[in-house]
Amino acid sequence: MSRPQLPTDSERSALMQRVRRRGTPAEVTVAALCREIGLHYRLNVTTLPGSPDLANKAKRWAIFVNGCFWHGHKNCRLAKPPKRNREFWERKFADNRARDARKARELRRLGFVVAIVWQCETTNENALSRRLQSWAKRVS
Numbered sequence: 800m801s802r803p804q805l806p807t808d809s810e811r812s813a814l815m816q817r818v819r820r821r822g823t824p825a826e827v828t829v830a831a832l833c834r835e836i837g838l839h840y841r842l843n844v845t846t847l848p849g850s851p852d853l854a855n856k857a858k859r860w861a862i863f864v865n866g867c868f869w870h871g872h873k874n875c876r877l878a879k880p881p882k883r884n885r886e887f888w889e890r891k892f893a894d895n896r897a898r899d900a901r902k903a904r905e906l907r908r909l910g911f912v913v914a915i916v917w918q919c920e921t922t923n924e925n926a927l928s929r930r931l932q933s934w935a936k937r938v939s
């Protein structure tokens with residue numbers, strides 16, 4: 800894969816604005832970066848296990864963009880359980896993590912290459928772009 804030309808800030812923000820109507824800021828960032836690196840996708844693919852946030856059925860890849868809190872990102876400052884009802888939250892996070900892992904496993908069993916992107920990773924777009932570019936080599 801040839802290294803694509805990265806967009807200017809204004810190109811990137813124009814694209815983000817277009818995608819923003821549909822997703823969380825983290826999803827918007829990931830969608831924009833996928834576009835940039837030439838990955839074609841559909842958003843929120845409800846016909847696949849776990850309804851991946853981005854997926855390409857023909858190319859058999861899927862990306863989940865996980866909010867750190869709800870998906871219980873381990874050791875992440877965004878996923879600190881509230882002090883009240885701590886046990887409830889700890890259990891909820893554990894359940895969500897187990898469900899996420901199960902969905903990813905189902906997809907892999909179907910031959911999909913799966914990536915999980917955490918919300919906290921989207922604050923460093925350049926690092927995430929590099930990660931996605933190297934991941935994309937497995938799917939193209």
Ligand SMILES: [Zn+2]
Pocket residue numbers: 867872875876877878917918919920
């Ligand atoms: Zn996180």
